[in-house]
Amino acid sequence: MRSLGLLVVSGLLVAAPALAGDAAQVEKGKSLFAAQKCSLCHSVAGKGNPKGPLDEIGSKLKADEIRQWLVSPKEMAEKAKATRKPPMQSYDKLAKADLDALVAYLESLKKKK
Numbered sequence: 001m002r003s004l005g006l007l008v009v010s011g012l013l014v015a016a017p018a019l020a021g022d023a024a025q026v027e028k029g030k031s032l033f034a035a036q037k038c039s040l041c042h043s044v045a046g047k048g049n050p051k052g053p054l055d056e057i058g059s060k061l062k063a064d065e066i067r068q069w070l071v072s073p074k075e076m077a078e079k080a081k082a083t084r085k086p087p088m089q090s091y092d093k094l095a096k097a098d099l100d101a102l103v104a105y106l107e108s109l110k111k112k113k
Helices: 002-035 065-071 074-082 096-108
Strands: none
Touching: 002 096, 065 074, 065 096
């Protein structure tokens, strides 16, 4: 029983820095969302353009699908048969670290339990 407790504690100690890193990544993505003026076309928590709500996008799309929407929006719109105007611009020129942070933020927008 004692070794099981040590195993659980060890697992938590290993996971804690990853969770802190994830939180920092999400915050960076949230800042990028504002800096890239994403709220002109999208909303989160009632802030921004209500025609493009993203509140539960992390529950609907996987990280790789979110990334595809960011870098290949035309192809994703065709695949989803989305007809919203104007079409979403591509963010394929963002630095990989910035794109990763934006994906982490959008993926964090999940349905409340």
